[in-house]
Amino acid sequence: MTNLEDFFFSVDTENNDATPAVRAALAAARAGGERRLVFPKARYDFWPDRAFEQYWFISNNDEGLKRIVFPLEGLEDFEIDGQGSEFVFHGYVLPFTLRGCKEITLKNFSIDWARTFHSEAVVLAAREGSIDIEIPEQFPYKIPHDRLVFTGEGDITYDISNMLEFDTNKRETAFGVFDNFAVHDWHTAEEIGPRQVRVHAKFSTLPTPGNTMAIMDGGRLCPTITIERSQGVTVQNVTLYHSGGMGIIAQHSSDLRVENLTVTTPPESGRMISLTADATHFVNCAGEIVLENCVFENQMDDATNVHGIYGQISAIVSPTEIEFALVHPQQLGIDIFAAGDPIEFVRNTTLETFHENTVARVDRVNKQFTRLTLESPLPTDLSLKDAVANLRWIPNLTARGCRSRGNRARGFLVTTGGKALIENNHFHIAGAAILIEGDANYWFESGKVRDVTIRGNHFENCNYGVWGTATIEVNPGVAEPYRAQSLYHHSIRVENNTFDDFHGRLLAAHCVDGLTFTGNVMRPSGAYPKRSAGGELLEITHCANVDIRDNDLSTS
Incomplete structure (x- = not known):
């Protein structure tokens, strides 16, 4: 020792x-x-x-x-x-x-x-085009050239990339508020009193006096x-x-x-x-x-996210060679393949797999581009902007006995082809408590789920923010015109959960083959104003083999 x-x-x-x-x-x-x-x-x-x-x-x-x-x-x-x-x-x-x-x-x-890398302030007043804030001493700042800049130890400075309102008493994002990323591009500021600052900017929603503004540096x-x-x-x-x-x-x-x-x-x-x-x-x-x-x-993003990475086909070099690009800037430099790895090719429109192969050789060009030599010939209908993913690096996930609350965005993001079990957790989340996604056009996060069980969880008044359309959301990145051609996700079971709900939508899902929703109980709460204009508790479209039974979803 x-x-x-x-x-x-x-x-x-x-x-x-x-x-x-x-x-x-x-x-x-x-x-x-x-x-x-x-x-x-x-x-x-x-x-x-x-x-x-x-x-x-x-x-x-x-x-x-x-x-x-x-x-x-x-x-x-x-x-x-x-x-x-x-x-x-x-x-x-x-x-x-x-x-x-x-x-x-x-x-x-x-x-x-x-x-801290972020700063905070209390809202004193708000009006169209400006807000007044009071900044606690633990968040030092200065206003050079009419721009609010926060300072750290030594000569460190923190620019502003976003401002987001939190309910001071509830200690969560304020009801229905949006991010204010526009403050990064343009704002002006002036001192109006001891540690009191007026910020001129276009705010997506006017904050409530007494609430807390989280002021984020983007890095x-x-x-x-x-x-x-x-x-x-x-x-x-x-x-x-x-x-x-x-x-x-x-x-x-x-x-x-x-x-x-x-x-x-x-x-x-x-x-x-x-x-x-x-x-x-x-x-x-x-x-x-x-x-x-x-x-x-109270973190500024999701509780967890489990996913792979799609590379986007950037060149077809030969019948057995391709070049792919890492597209999202925060994925650059990540090596996602090695010789011997099994891989799949998916359409960027439907996300459906149309070819599988094995990597024979990897030649990294730079942090953005990589060439793959494959063991078998490629299909003749392979197109640029189709995507490729690794089939070896796919984990199982068990999330049990966890509590998630008060944060910006979502709870558990589950995009893994392994066995996923989410049980006996408690969620009070501003957006979707559970999001099953996958896309090959923006985040480039793979892949399709094949065995997900969501059971025995307590969902307490989720979706009081703007980061989701339902408490549980299955939302692969398949555009509406292509959804009838896609059954991207498979075998999702939502069983014996309790939903305290004001929002009016427990589940939204599309492009799933094998969706079960059984033994669940909904308890209407009225904890927040209802934000959706009607609609179904379960919004299920372009799915196959759906089993909905033995639920208590009384709205009274």
Whole structure:
């Protein structure tokens, strides 16, 4: 066992930076074959100045040269135990990266930043074209050239990419409000009192005085725990108070367990926002992904998202060679294929599979383009803008006993062809609690589901925001003219769930073969104004083999 206390001589006393001690302890543990790094319970501060440096492509986050405090690479059977410690980070730094690791456990610590990447303000007044806000002292700012800019430690500044209204009392996005991304392109600001600012901009909805405005910097530069090409990683009894990106992001990794993870704001902090993006996110993974007894609240994006990546055909080089492009800018640089991988080709219109093959060779051109040599000839009707996906990296998902509430956007996004079980969870989500999607035209997130069970969950007044059309939404990216030709998703069962509902739509689904909705109970709540103008509780179109029975969906 390696004890960080033995390396306190390495602490940078000028700013109490524990980063050098961590580097020394990790080096000693590796050299001595130690399997545990233990932290005496305390607060530890980490600065980027003497952190390890490495370039990273991180899916759905921002690529770049990163400073990393805990760079774990090629480790096996290793555990980091914080014993209840507080890990506090400063500036642009990644707390944990794992690459090429096996059987790693991270447990018993919390993560926060001394200065958050976002800011917050209380609404004082609102009128068409401007709002007045009061900014707490923990969010320093300046107004150069009539533009509101927030400041961090040293010379760090944070621009504004979005402003979103939260209900201060309910601690959730305000009812029916939209994002205000337009403030990034144009706004002006002026000081009107001590820490009081008038912001002139076009707001999508006028905020209510007393509510909280979350003011977001657009970057996803500093996710908290990044896992790449690793196997058997467990995150246990960890609390994430903040990140400058996602909480946990895993790519090309397998057999991942997240147990008793809490995403929330620090007690007594007065903050509304926890993480600045998704709580958890899994891309092109395999094996078993388990989320158990977790809390996801007040982050600025989804609770979890499990998906692969579609590459878009950019050139047909020969009868056995293609070039594909990674289209979404936050997927650039991600290697999605290796020699020997089975792959499928889908139409970008219907998402239907029309050819399968095996990769013989991969030649990366650059971070955007890659050439594949295949074992078998390609079909003659292959077209540019059709898409290709990996059939090897498809995980099973179990999400059990989790609570999701108060965040922007959605709950669980499930786009995996493995077996998915979502049971005994509690959702109070501004958008769709569960979204099953997949598309080859915008996000390029694959793939088709084949076995999804949603059972025993409690859906409490979801869809009070604008990020969905139903509590459970099956919405593959198939445009209306092509939906009659597509049965993209398969075997989705929604069983024995309880819906407290004001919205009037429990399920919306299209392009599904095998959809079961049985044993569910709806309890009308009236908790919010009803936003939909009538319509069906179950909106099911262009589906086959639908079984709806034994539900209690009384609206009175």
